[in-house]
Amino acid sequence: MYALRNSLILVLAICMFLPLSQAEDNVYRVEGLPDDLHYKTGKAYQIDLTANDYEAISSVNITISNGTLSQTEEFSPDVHNLVLESSDSGWTFYWQAPSESFELGSGQAVLSIIFEEEDGTIWSTFDSVLRPPEIHAADESAVPDWAMSLAWIGVSVTVILTVLGALVLRRDRLT
Numbered sequence: 001m002y003a004l005r006n007s008l009i010l011v012l013a014i015c016m017f018l019p020l021s022q023a024e025d026n027v028y029r030v031e032g033l034p035d036d037l038h039y040k041t042g043k044a045y046q047i048d049l050t051a052n053d054y055e056a057i058s059s060v061n062i063t064i065s066n067g068t069l070s071q072t073e074e075f076s077p078d079v080h081n082l083v084l085e086s087s088d089s090g091w092t093f094y095w096q097a098p099s100e101s102f103e104l105g106s107g108q109a110v111l112s113i114i115f116e117e118e119d120g121t122i123w124s125t126f127d128s129v130l131r132p133p134e135i136h137a138a139d140e141s142a143v144p145d146w147a148m149s150l151a152w153i154g155v156s157v158t159v160i161l162t163v164l165g166a167l168v169l170r171r172d173r174l175t
Contacts, residue, residue: 026124027052028115034097038131039109042099044073050090051115051124058118060084060091066109066130068096097130107132 032047034040051057062082068075069082075096084091098107109130115123 026056026115028124028126030113030126030128033111033128034130037128038134039067039097041097041133044075044094044096046092046094048090048092049113053123054086054088054090056117057115057123058086059116061114061116062093063112064095064109066107067098070094070096098132 028049028051030047030049032045034043034045039045049060060083062069062084064080068077069079070076071082071084071093073094075094082093084093095111098109111126111128111130113126115125117123
């Protein structure tokens with residue numbers, strides 16, 4: 001009986017101190033990405049990075065497959081890689097979306113952010129696919145005007161002939 005009680009007390013003590021001994025997860029936040037991950041052609045986005053342990057991060061390596069990266073709002077053409085040094089309050093960089101339009105299924109930009117530690121190991125990573133603007137059908141109807149006119153004429157003739165047919169059938173009954 002005492003052995004069972006002592007083992008239950010031991011399990012309870014371990015459960016109480018176990019959460020204190022676990023390592024904290026690497027947590028980061030990426031803000032400023034386009035809504036629904038669909039970018040607007042030619043627009044510059046300010047992207048802010050924050051993390052829970054700035055002391056562990058020695059650099060942030062950012063790559064993009066489509067568009068241009070910059071540390072300021074001034075953009076040089078075709079910069080697809082950016083390395084930001086350690087910081088105590090987070091990082092800010094800018095991404096300018098491609099200015100040309102793309103056909104359906106092309107124009108995606110793959111954003112990769114790698115948080116690196118001092119010894120070169122990876123603290124954490126973030127990957128996202130940013131899609132080009134959604135393609136919307138024209139606001140106009142897909143049916144040509146002449147077809148709509150022809151359809152309304154057909155409906156009108158059908159209604160008139162139905163009314164005339166009802167009158168003729170009714171007249172036969174009255175006589």
